[in-house]
Amino acid sequence: DKQKRHVFDSPGVYKLRGIYYAVDGSVVLSKIWPIRVRSPLSKADDEVAELFLGEEQGTLLYLLGSDAESLQKGNEAFDLVLDKHASHPMAVYADLVKGTNASRPFKTITADYEVQVREPQTEVAVQRLTAVVDACKKEEVVDNITLNQTMQQLARTQIMAKDEKGARETITQLGAIFRKKKLKPHVDALIKSQQAELR
Secondary structure (H helix, E strand, O other), X not given: OHXXXXXXXXXXXXXXXXXXXXXXXXXEEOOOEEEEEOOOOOHHHHHHHHHHOOHHHHHHHXXXXXXXXXXXXXXXXXXXXXXXXXXXXXXXXXXXHHHHHHOOOEEEEOOOOOEEEEOOOHHHHHHHHHHHHHHHHHOOOOOHHHHHHHHHHHHHHHHHOOOHHHHHHHHHHHHHHHHHOOOOHHHHHHHHHHHHHHO
């Protein structure tokens, strides 16, 4: 009977609960059952969405990456996105997370209270952050603030790797990209000052 069917207007995780009204007036509640309603998109879209869903992935997106063992499954999910769905528009966010994390040192405290330092992985960082910038040249996949921060991080990483030529090119690109956007004067002035600091 079509009248008894439920319609979900948008994809997402829904929580369902059954309610039974007994003859004596009491109410019996079932457990809450979460169900995920998928959108009618391609198989790749569905797989990528599944790989981005999860508390660990959310934490990594917020922190822009981490080597923490507690976030290993989230990192593995992003690795799978980059390995299997590198051309998907959402892959740029996995590149952003992995690239930013690789550009920074990561400190771990052992059980013996010793500090172990993973030095910045400049080669990986430049590769991943460049992928983000290249994707943004073709299509506006991240917001202006994120793109600006990504390009600044890329330039700093190139300087760290002693690639002064690459850093200069990135700084020049930064100005060229944002000039085309015709931003408000105070934003334009801020970006120019940031460029000057990187030089």
